[in-house]
Amino acid sequence: MSQAPPLxxxxxxxxGIGCAQGGYAGDALPAAxxxxxxxxxxITHPNVMNAASLYWSDRRIHYVEGWALDRFxxxxxxxxxxxxxxxxxxxxxxxxxxxxxxxxxxxxACRASLGLWIGPILQSEEPLGVSLxxxxxxxxxxxxxxxxxxxxxxxRLVEAGAxxxxxxxxxxxxxxxxxxxxYRAGSGVDALAGAEAVISHLLVRHLGIxxxxxxxxxxxxxxxxxxxxxxxxxxxxxxxxCVLVGLSRAPDLVPLPEAAGAGEAGGIAAVGKGRHAxxxxxxxGPAAAAGHAGxxxxxxxxxxxxxxxxxxxxxxxxLACAARGxxxxxxxxxxxxxxxxxxxxxxxxxxxxxxxxxxxxLALREGIDPVALARPLAGKR
Amino acid sequence: MADPAHLPALSGPxxxxxxPFTSSSLTLSVSSVIAGIxxxxxxxxxxxAEPLRWAxxxxxxxxxxxxxxxxLQQAVVLQQAGAxxxxx
Numbered sequence: 001m002s003q004a005p006p007l008x009x010x011x012x013x014x015x016g017i018g019c020a021q022g023g024y025a026g027d028a029l030p031a032a033x034x035x036x037x038x039x040x041x042x043i044t045h046p047n048v049m050n051a052a053s054l055y056w057s058d059r060r061i062h063y064v065e066g067w068a069l070d071r072f073x074x075x076x077x078x079x080x081x082x083x084x085x086x087x088x089x090x091x092x093x094x095x096x097x098x099x100x101x102x103x104x105x106x107x108x109a110c111r112a113s114l115g116l117w118i119g120p121i122l123q124s125e126e127p128l129g130v131s132l133x134x135x136x137x138x139x140x141x142x143x144x145x146x147x148x149x150x151x152x153x154x155x156r157l158v159e160a161g162a163x164x165x166x167x168x169x170x171x172x173x174x175x176x177x178x179x180x181x182x183y184r185a186g187s188g189v190d191a192l193a194g195a196e197a198v199i200s201h202l203l204v205r206h207l208g209i210x211x212x213x214x215x216x217x218x219x220x221x222x223x224x225x226x227x228x229x230x231x232x233x234x235x236x237x238x239x240x241x242c243v244l245v246g247l248s249r250a251p252d253l254v255p256l257p258e259a260a261g262a263g264e265a266g267g268i269a270a271v272g273k274g275r276h277a278x279x280x281x282x283x284x285g286p287a288a289a290a291g292h293a294g295x296x297x298x299x300x301x302x303x304x305x306x307x308x309x310x311x312x313x314x315x316x317x318x319l320a321c322a323a324r325g326x327x328x329x330x331x332x333x334x335x336x337x338x339x340x341x342x343x344x345x346x347x348x349x350x351x352x353x354x355x356x357x358x359x360x361x362l363a364l365r366e367g368i369d370p371v372a373l374a375r376p377l378a379g380k381r
Numbered sequence: 382m383a384d385p386a387h388l389p390a391l392s393g394p395x396x397x398x399x400x401p402f403t404s405s406s407l408t409l410s411v412s413s414v415i416a417g418i419x420x421x422x423x424x425x426x427x428x429x430a431e432p433l434r435w436a437x438x439x440x441x442x443x444x445x446x447x448x449x450x451x452x453l454q455q456a457v458v459l460q461q462a463g464a465x466x467x468x469x
Binding site for chain 1 (some may be wrong): 410411433437
């Protein structure tokens with residue numbers, strides 16, 4: 001185990017782009033665990049951590065929804081780790097009674113067996129109306145017909161005391177589709193991912209608290225050729241357990257202009273006391289400054305590395321980190337995209353695997369120049 | 382499951398389609414990309430639209446950056462599933 005101080009590291013594996021590792025059912029979790037051990041502090045997003053009925057809880061890993069993660073990387077908000085969240089659950093009114101019951105039983109199980117603090121629970125006033133789409137690149141996108149119903153339900157949960165929100169939306173079943181068959185065979189894109197991201201982005205942007213999403217679907221017939229990377233989604237009746245566990249210890253989101261006095265780089269900054277008011281109007285309001293007095297904040301300026309698939313470097317978080325001159329570790333993780341460091345003109349450290357990336361993170365943590373680990377020695381006079 | 386296409390309309394936010402477009406003004410920074418997306422949306426009639434989720438999905442020599450994403454305009458959510466290209 002390294003004796004060096006933790007090196008806060010950002011792990012990004014964008015959802016819905018068909019990554020060979022991380023493009024399925026939480027199948028980047030082993031990489032996240034290794035990177036957490038190497039760095040001592042890993043910030044990553046639900047797509048990396050969510051494996052339906054499977055999950056891994058590690059206090060070194062900070063579970064941050066993608067919209068908030070982009071703002072964190074841009075230096076617009078900080079993360080305030082906390083021992084527990086009160087997770088409100090928003091259930092789509094479009095769910096059938098049996099699916100609804102299955103999800104309520106997951107909530108009961110997570111209370112009884114894991115001791116999670118869950119509630120309140122409510123249904124949206126109207127079905128959310130999720131639909132799925134593919135973009136020009138083949139990556140998955142999606143939308144909801146009634147975002148107002150989503151946002152109103154979120155507001156009601158916050159008013160009732162929720163400090164984080166798990167959303168369960170009814171997704172369209174398409175059991176005979178070629179896309180689903182390819183995904184289950186380990187060669188396709190997660191068609192649900194794009195719409196899931198839109199739902200959670202909308203809620204986090206509106207409420208300013210941790211949120212994550214689980215799709216509700218009817219069970220599929222067993223497939224003897226199911227790819228192991230997709231298997232976690234077929235263990236149970238819902239995808240909700242991992243979301244509840246992830247949110248239960250997700251960090252608070254603290255708007256940085258109100259985190260006055262917080263250091264840009266170096267040590268952990270301490271500000272305000274309590275929590276910021278939820279709701280879009282409270283998102284960045286004065287209450288935020290008073291919200292975390294004495295709390296340890298994690299900020300983008302403290303990041304020591306960002307790890308992302310070599311072909312998917314065109315997202316907001318990577319670009320923000322690159323603009324700050326942060327070491328960018330580009331991992332060979334094939335996906336639909338070819339937006340590489342070379343194509344974008346970004347400096348990057350290549351890694352052939354997440355194991356190699358973890359070694360590079362450990363080298364950075366120990367103050368070793370990664371260049372010194374390769375032969376021939378680059379830059380030799 | 383209820384068919385969303387046959388549900389009564391709600392007041393407030395809604396999803397709307399948008400067409401692909403080409404831009405020649407983007408550089409490789411978050412602020413430039415967001416400004417380019419905003420300009421495109423504005424040209425399509427969605428003033429003050431805010432990109433909600435986006436990514437560069439291709440880099441084409443001689444043509445520039447291709448973007449895909451979703452934007453939000455105050456009370457209206459705007460689907461931008463098409464492509465945005467800019468010369469670099």
